[in-house]
Amino acid sequence: MVLTVIALELFFVIAIVYLLSRAPYGPFGHRSAVVGRRSEWREAQERADTLLQHVLGEEDYRLLDRRGYLDVPSPSRPRRLYRIPRHHGQVKVYEGGVPIMALCVQSVEPIPDADAVLMHKLMIEGNEAEYLKTANRFEPTLYGFIAIRPRGRA
Numbered sequence: 001m002v003l004t005v006i007a008l009e010l011f012f013v014i015a016i017v018y019l020l021s022r023a024p025y026g027p028f029g030h031r032s033a034v035v036g037r038r039s040e041w042r043e044a045q046e047r048a049d050t051l052l053q054h055v056l057g058e059e060d061y062r063l064l065d066r067r068g069y070l071d072v073p074s075p076s077r078p079r080r081l082y083r084i085p086r087h088h089g090q091v092k093v094y095e096g097g098v099p100i101m102a103l104c105v106q107s108v109e110p111i112p113d114a115d116a117v118l119m120h121k122l123m124i125e126g127n128e129a130e131y132l133k134t135a136n137r138f139e140p141t142l143y144g145f146i147a148i149r150p151r152g153r154a
Contacts (some may be wrong), residue, residue: 048114
């Protein structure tokens, strides 16, 4: 009986080690699954970039690529500006040219960078108040930004 338990435990340990050693290539070592996912991700990035270019227009898109960020004016506060990074990161908020906070909003699933830029832009322009309620806030300090404790949501 004891020998059977030891044999079963050994079998499971060997099976787990085998599966873990093959993990980078998907279950049971199928490399084509990873290659397929990579090409699908690349295609998703290209589609997102095309959509972003279409929504922004040629000039704003070139500006985004050159500067590395997109400035979106606040729909409700004339002196406020949202600076959205080209690649995932915090959105910096400026009022009168002075940084007042940084915001972080992320999608539940991974999305291409261009989709993240578009997500921020459309949320700000569509419903700025809801965007500010949803975002995690960071306060400017001498050395960067620090998290502000979340407020109770109504």
